[in-house]
Amino acid sequence: MIGPADMQQELKQLYRKWPDIRRYLKTLGCDSVSAEDVFQEALLIYVRKRESSEFELTVEPFFYVRNTCKLLWYNQARKEQKQISTELHENIAAIEDGWFEKEMKIREVESTLEKLGAQCQELLQLFYGLGWNMVDIAKKIGLRNDKVAKAQKYRCLQKAKELIQEQELTVEPIKA
Amino acid sequence: METNWNQLIERYLQNELSEEGKTAFEQELHINPELREELEMHELIQSAAKRASQRMVIKQTAKAHFRHLRIKQFTIGVVVTAATTVGIVYWVQSKKQQETTKPNSESFLENKQEEEEVQMSAAAEEESIPLRDTIINQPNQAGDKSSLIQSSDWQSAEGERAHGTTSFNSLKSSSQTEKSVNSRRAAHIKSSGFVDIDKTLKNVIPFTVDSVVQLKPTVTVLGYTNEKLEGKVIETSLKRSTLEGAAWNLQYDSVGHFNDLYCGYALVMNDAKFGFVDRKGNIFIPLIYDKIVITSNLQSSKDKTRRKDKKVLYIPKRSGGEVQYCEEYIPPVYESDSNKIKKEKE
Numbered sequence: 001m002i003g004p005a006d007m008q009q010e011l012k013q014l015y016r017k018w019p020d021i022r023r024y025l026k027t028l029g030c031d032s033v034s035a036e037d038v039f040q041e042a043l044l045i046y047v048r049k050r051e052s053s054e055f056e057l058t059v060e061p062f063f064y065v066r067n068t069c070k071l072l073w074y075n076q077a078r079k080e081q082k083q084i085s086t087e088l089h090e091n092i093a094a095i096e097d098g099w100f101e102k103e104m105k106i107r108e109v110e111s112t113l114e115k116l117g118a119q120c121q122e123l124l125q126l127f128y129g130l131g132w133n134m135v136d137i138a139k140k141i142g143l144r145n146d147k148v149a150k151a152q153k154y155r156c157l158q159k160a161k162e163l164i165q166e167q168e169l170t171v172e173p174i175k176a
Numbered sequence: 177m178e179t180n181w182n183q184l185i186e187r188y189l190q191n192e193l194s195e196e197g198k199t200a201f202e203q204e205l206h207i208n209p210e211l212r213e214e215l216e217m218h219e220l221i222q223s224a225a226k227r228a229s230q231r232m233v234i235k236q237t238a239k240a241h242f243r244h245l246r247i248k249q250f251t252i253g254v255v256v257t258a259a260t261t262v263g264i265v266y267w268v269q270s271k272k273q274q275e276t277t278k279p280n281s282e283s284f285l286e287n288k289q290e291e292e293e294v295q296m297s298a299a300a301e302e303e304s305i306p307l308r309d310t311i312i313n314q315p316n317q318a319g320d321k322s323s324l325i326q327s328s329d330w331q332s333a334e335g336e337r338a339h340g341t342t343s344f345n346s347l348k349s350s351s352q353t354e355k356s357v358n359s360r361r362a363a364h365i366k367s368s369g370f371v372d373i374d375k376t377l378k379n380v381i382p383f384t385v386d387s388v389v390q391l392k393p394t395v396t397v398l399g400y401t402n403e404k405l406e407g408k409v410i411e412t413s414l415k416r417s418t419l420e421g422a423a424w425n426l427q428y429d430s431v432g433h434f435n436d437l438y439c440g441y442a443l444v445m446n447d448a449k450f451g452f453v454d455r456k457g458n459i460f461i462p463l464i465y466d467k468i469v470i471t472s473n474l475q476s477s478k479d480k481t482r483r484k485d486k487k488v489l490y491i492p493k494r495s496g497g498e499v500q501y502c503e504e505y506i507p508p509v510y511e512s513d514s515n516k517i518k519k520e521k522e
Contacts, residue, residue, distance in 0.1 A: 004233075011234060015241040043234050044227065109224035110231075121228065128222045129229025154182065160221050 007047060010061060014043060017062050021069055030073050038076065042068035045103060071100070112167050113160055120156035127153060181211060185218045424457025443468060450489065465489040 018039060025035040042065045049055045049064075057064065113121060122141055126132045134146035134153075143149045187193050188201050205212055425431045425444075432443035434455055441452040441460050451463030467488040 008233070008237060011237040012241060015237060018241075040231070040234055040238065044231055047230050047234065048227065106220060106223045106227055109220045110227045113221070113224050113228060124221070124225035125229035125232070128225035129227075157182070157218075157221060161217055164217065164220070 007050065011043060011047070014046075014061060014065055017065075020062075021066060024066060025069060025073060028070065028073055029077070034073070034076065038069050038072045039065075041072050041107075042066075045072075048103070049099075075104075108167070109164055112163050115163055116156060116159060119152070120159065123149065123153055123156055124160070181214060182218075185211075185215050188215070189218060189222060424453070427457075428453075461489065 021039050021042075022032065022035050025038060026032070030038060045068050046061065046065050050057070059067075113124065116124075119141055123137060126137045126140065127134075132140070134149045138144065138146050138149035141149070143152060184193075184201060188198065193201060205215065428444040428446045430445040431453075434442045441454055444451055444453050444463065446463050448466070449463040450465045450468045451459060452461040454460050465487050468491065469488055470491045
């Protein structure tokens with residue numbers, strides 16, 4: 001586990017390596033716009049991994065992030081049916097696991113949540129992400145009191161569920 | 177009912193249920209697939225919301241990083257620019273200083289060598305080529321770089337004088353000037369107050385074109401006063417004898433030719449100050465200058481050196497042809513002319 005302040009510091013360190021990562025991704029055929037997304041995603045995964053108690057960092061953060069970048073880019077390229085270098089193919093299997101699969105599922109839901117209103121998004125992020133209490137959240141997003149905030153949270157959750165189910169309905173037929 | 181489930185799920189996920197409640201809930205999970213699905217959904221949304229908040233943190237870090245980077249780059253840019261500017265300014269100044277100090281420190285040596293050179297060549301050529309009386313007022317274009325000093329120029333001097341009608345404004349390319357002048361004849365003279373008047377007499381020596389290898393010089397020092405305030409008009413050989421009738425020349429410590437190069441005026445020196453007089457001995461340029469310099473590039477000569485408390489008169493260099501175009505042209509003095517003057521005086 002790692003404190004938020006230390007995490008910030010570590011993120012800063014990793015951002016200094018961004019030019020290296022970008023160069024690396026370019027050698028794998030990734031354009032610079034995708035590269036930035038991939039890098040951000042990899043950092044996010046790194047942050048989330050560091051939070052889970054089971055995770056043990058066996059390599060330098062930089063190499064972990066770089067490998068994650070590679071994996072993410074591999075997935076993206078496969079989806080977009082781009083040419084994948086054989087070198088990329090070979091080393092991928094080792095990294096992919098159950099955690100990663102679930103993470104990708106969460107990522108999908110995350111992007112679905114972006115369809116919610118801004119207030120709903122903020123509310124859910126504050127409550128689930130940062131663990132704020134309802135009183136503070138109500139103040140922050142301009143609701144009368146914590147009860148209103150709680151009711152609003154319920155509505156947001158319902159809306160989110162609907163969106164996810166919609167998403168699954170539209171996605172699954174394609175899969176099949 | 178659903179609402180209840182929702183609350184229960186929430187509390188379960190937040191770990192807020194009592195032990196019994198938790199056990200009961202987990203039992204219900206076993207038998208109720210709908211609840212399992214609902215729980216899974218909840219978990220997903222919670223994780224996704226958390227993930228979104230974490231993404232915000234990363235985005236903020238990225239923003240801060242790139243802003244920091246831009247500031248750093250900008251700062252480096254400013255610093256580099258400032259440093260370069262300072263460097264250039266410093267370089268220019270030190271170069272100026274070098275140029276100022278160099279002639280000072282070396283002038284003595286140069287003068288010595290030059291003097292010897294002049295003497296030797298003068299002695300050698302004197303034998304073969306007799307000094308002719310015909311044209312005594314020849315331009316003495318010396319082939320030397322020389323130390324130049326302070327500002328104040330011919331034009332300004334002209335302005336002061338009411339009859340500043342001469343036009344010395346023509347700046348000529350050095351090579352052309354050199355050729356035309358040298359093809360006539362030129363004395364090879366270096367500045368200095370060390371040159372004796374008797375020696376300078378010998379300086380009016382015909383120069384053949386071949387003997388002038390050096391075409392580079394653009395500047396001639398005609399009169400120069402050293403620190404001890406010893407000075408001579410060095411471009412000249414004054415034929416005091418020829419001017420005997422003209423009493424005015426005795427007023428001066430040193431008198432030069434009436435030279436076409438400066439429109440037939442003569443350079444004179446008194447108390448280590450130089451000036452110009454016309455043929456009748458009237459002062460044309462007052463005797464206030466420490467140094468007289470003819471230069472083909474006025475500005476560069478001025479820029480080159482700045483010596484304190486020296487007043488220098490810069491005269492634009494004129495080529496042979498242009499010498500003719502003085503507005504107030506006074507014909508060169510020939511031996512016979514000066515005789516005439518004598519006679520007139522008589």
